[in-house]
Amino acid sequence: MTKSLFLLSLIGVSLMACDKEEKADQMQARTLIQNEQPPVGSEDFYINSVQREGNVLKVNVKHGGACSPTPQFDLYEVGGEDPCSMPVTVQVVFKNPAEECVQEKESELYFDIxxxxxxxxxxxxxxxxxxxxxxxxx
Known part of the structure; x- marks a missing residue:
């Protein structure tokens, strides 16, 4: 009986740990940057999904640099000066990747658009x- 309870508690802890690892970090909402050229940032990220929820653009990314406690991403409006050009184009820029870190993680980015x-x-x-x-x- 004691052995069974120990195994069940061990399985429960393992399941909770796995569930925690799969969740994406949620980043604080940032404002869209307009009228500036985006800097050259790291290309060490992949965009998994993009959604608009009201005035917020939610971008799910997988990126390197999981060793950095605060990865920073910015959103720049790029393209022509005509706001009616087809389509409106924005670019996500990864500002501070940890170059020596090979761990990957997933983050939810929120941008005020x-x-x-x-x-x-x-x-x-x-x-x-x-x-x-x-x-x-x-």
């Missing part, structure tokens, strides 16, 4: 995130 939606309100309804194939409805 209210300014972008305001600028394109009468002419554009699609958003393209560079590095992600599908366009997102604005």
């Amino acid at each position: 209210s300014a972008l939606k305001k600028n394109t309100a009468n002419c554009q309804d699609k958003l393209q995130v560079l590095g992600y194939e599908e366009w997102v409805d604005l």
Whole structure:
């Protein structure tokens, strides 16, 4: 009986640990950067998914640099000066990868795109995130 309880508690702890590892880190919402050229950032990330929820663009990424306690990502509006150009294009930039760290992790990034939606309100309804194939409805 004692052995069974020990095994059950060990299995429970293992399941909880696995579940915890699979969850993505959630990053604080950041503001869209406009009227600036994006800096050269690391390409050591992959965009898993993109969703718009109201004025927030949610981007799920898998990236290296899991050893860094605070990976930083920014979102830049790129493209022509005409806000009605097809489509509105943005670029995610990974600012501080830990170069010596090979561990990967997943993060949920949140970006406030209210300014972008305001600028394109009468002419554009699609958003393209560079590095992600599908366009997102604005």
